[in-house]
Amino acid sequence: MCGIAGRILGAPGTVGKDLVDLMDAQAHRGADSTGFAIYGIPRETGYVLRGMGFSRDKVDSDLSHFTNILRDNGSDFLKDPEILIDSNKHYCFRMEISDPKDLSAWITDADSLANSIEIQSCGRSLEIIKDTGGASAVADKHNVRDMIGTHGLGHARLATESSVLPNASHPFWARPFSDVAIVHNGQITDYFTWKEKLKRKGYRFLTENDSELIAIWVSDQMKSGLSMEQALKKSLTSIDGCFTYMIASTNEIGFAKDRFALKPLVVIDESGNLAAATEEQAVRRIFKGENDVINYDGPSLTGIWGIGNRSLAA
Amino acid sequence: MSEVIVEVGDRHIREINEEIQDLCRKNKKIRIINTLSRHNLGIGLPPNCELSFEGSVGYFCGGLNTGAKLSIERNAGWACGEGMSDGMITVGGYAGMSVGAAMIGGTIHVKGNSGPRCGVAMKGGNIIVEGKIGYQSGFMAHSGKIIALGGAGDSCADALWAGEVWVAGPIDGLGVDVNVVEPTAEEVSEVDDILKPLGLQDSSRDWRKMVSGQRLWYFESRDANAWLMI
Numbered sequence: 321m322c323g324i325a326g327r328i329l330g331a332p333g334t335v336g337k338d339l340v341d342l343m344d345a346q347a348h349r350g351a352d353s354t355g356f357a358i359y360g361i362p363r364e365t366g367y368v369l370r371g372m373g374f375s376r377d378k379v380d381s382d383l384s385h386f387t388n389i390l391r392d393n394g395s396d397f398l399k400d401p402e403i404l405i406d407s408n409k410h411y412c413f414r415m416e417i418s419d420p421k422d423l424s425a426w427i428t429d430a431d432s433l434a435n436s437i438e439i440q441s442c443g444r445s446l447e448i449i450k451d452t453g454g455a456s457a458v459a460d461k462h463n464v465r466d467m468i469g470t471h472g473l474g475h476a477r478l479a480t481e482s483s484v485l486p487n488a489s490h491p492f493w494a495r496p497f498s499d500v501a502i503v504h505n506g507q508i509t510d511y512f513t514w515k516e517k518l519k520r521k522g523y524r525f526l527t528e529n530d531s532e533l534i535a536i537w538v539s540d541q542m543k544s545g546l547s548m549e550q551a552l553k554k555s556l557t558s559i560d561g562c563f564t565y566m567i568a569s570t571n572e573i574g575f576a577k578d579r580f581a582l583k584p585l586v587v588i589d590e591s592g593n594l595a596a597a598t599e600e601q602a603v604r605r606i607f608k609g610e611n612d613v614i615n616y617d618g619p620s621l622t623g624i625w626g627i628g629n630r631s632l633a634a
Numbered sequence: 635m636s637e638v639i640v641e642v643g644d645r646h647i648r649e650i651n652e653e654i655q656d657l658c659r660k661n662k663k664i665r666i667i668n669t670l671s672r673h674n675l676g677i678g679l680p681p682n683c684e685l686s687f688e689g690s691v692g693y694f695c696g697g698l699n700t701g702a703k704l705s706i707e708r709n710a711g712w713a714c715g716e717g718m719s720d721g722m723i724t725v726g727g728y729a730g731m732s733v734g735a736a737m738i739g740g741t742i743h744v745k746g747n748s749g750p751r752c753g754v755a756m757k758g759g760n761i762i763v764e765g766k767i768g769y770q771s772g773f774m775a776h777s778g779k780i781i782a783l784g785g786a787g788d789s790c791a792d793a794l795w796a797g798e799v800w801v802a803g804p805i806d807g808l809g810v811d812v813n814v815v816e817p818t819a820e821e822v823s824e825v826d827d828i829l830k831p832l833g834l835q836d837s838s839r840d841w842r843k844m845v846s847g848q849r850l851w852y853f854e855s856r857d858a859n860a861w862l863m864i
Contacts, residue, residue: 581731581768581770584730584731599671599693600690600692601670601672601673601692601711608670610689610690610708613690613709615728615730617730617731617768617769618749618768619750619770619789
């Protein structure tokens with residue numbers, strides 16, 4: 321059991337606070353870790369990176385190796401990296417970098433350091449923040465409530481098939497595609513079969529989490545030319561298991577629900593001002609009145625919601 | 635019976651349920667407001683009490699009911715009335731997945747549609763849905779009746795045991811090990827008797843009654859044909 325959420329605002333606003341509210345209401349669905357994928361105002365050039373290092377004692381050497389690879393790929397920091405160190409063994413970072421010559425090639429190079437420092441999101445507007453603990457604790461630590469944006473995803477994790485590690489938390493970034501993230505509630509039962517197939521195609525898995533498969537599987541489908549909508553539909557027959565997952569890009573949020581109809585999704589959509597969650601009581605934190613809810617309870621469902629105005633109000 | 639108002643809001647559910655239980659024992663009529671789709675409201679209620687919920691409720695509302703009468707104004711979340719043994723639950727709107735799961739008695743009346751697996755593993759009682767019942771409704775129902783006036787989703791009555799699924803309206807598809815049989819006039823009359831108190835009796839309905847094919851009752855794992863069936 322995990323809890324997922326999505327939020328779309330009509331215009332840039334307090335998407336961080338809203339997602340924290342949505343996930344706080346579903347904290348009972350999984351207190352192991354919580355994560356957020358927040359889409360801020362998109363930049364024209366450069367990328368924001370979010371990630372973690374596995375040992376706070378190795379920050380300097382990690383950054384040194386990371387910087388070398390970054391510069392070898394024609395990129396550099398636009399400002400000093402922000403490093404967050406607390407009592408945990410791991411540390412977290414936020415970086416702003418200029419465009420590498422080839423994003424995909426740089427990601428492959430940077431992933432050679434993934435045993436010590438791991439990029440968890442890369443985007444013009446996407447920032448993935450994930451850590452161990454409940455929604456409030458993660459939000460407090462990473463100032464998620466203050467994050468402004470247009471849309472985003474949230475996840476509360478009850479770890480069942482892989483370790484309780486911050487990097488095994490959701491959301492997962494569909495590397496190497498910038499600005500694509502997924503959250504998942506369920507179990508993928510043909511995970512190992514798909515993992516081996518995708519590894520043979522050159523993909524690298526950074527965790528043992530079955531949900532990471534969805535991100536990489538979607539990435540592979542998009543690489544072969546499928547749109548998000550096509551990939552969502554294809555996943556219903558290609559991936560086995562019980563699942564409801566949501567995927568977000570700069571322009572849309574989509575969802576897919578398996579053929580067994582085992583994982584819920586409840587949505588309130590008021591003309592593009594939208595909240596989606598595993599439980600209705602969570603979306604009622606955003607829409608406190610008796611707004612009509614849509615229960616996506618049936619089997620084999622997919623859907624996509626577009627993002628409206630993406631520019632800041634004057 | 636005087637009416638008492640209980641507000642839900644952000645109060646602790648255990649505290650609310652203790653208050654409701656206390657009022658039920660005093661034979662009060664209870665109106666529950668500001669429900670905010672919260673879970674676990676009105677669990678294990680005693681007989682001879684009456685509750686109305688304003689708005690929508692979350693998961694397990696009315697679960698383990700032993701005879702109370704509940705009326706939910708709008709939607710109910712998953713597993714409304716799970717394990718109830720007696721009493722009556724009315725849902726004004728949509729009832730989420732597994733409404734009436736494993737119930738052994740009483741009646742659930744849903745005025746809208748229901749989600750997947752309506753009446754899953756029920757062992758008695760009746761569920762009446764004015765709209766359409768969702769995917770795989772009646773799954774492994776051991777006893778009791780599911781009566782759908784507006785049709786049924788796919789995999790209807792999948793792996794049904796000794797329960798019955800009655801549908802007036804289109805059925806998207808049948809589950810495994812289900813037989814559709816022509817009901818007798820006496821059986822239709824029994825269903826009408828269930829619908830009559832709800833004001834839903836209509837003799838012009840074209841009923842389809844689904845019962846178990848009984849081929850899974852004695853499943854033999856070494857029988858290749860048995861595996862093909864599922």
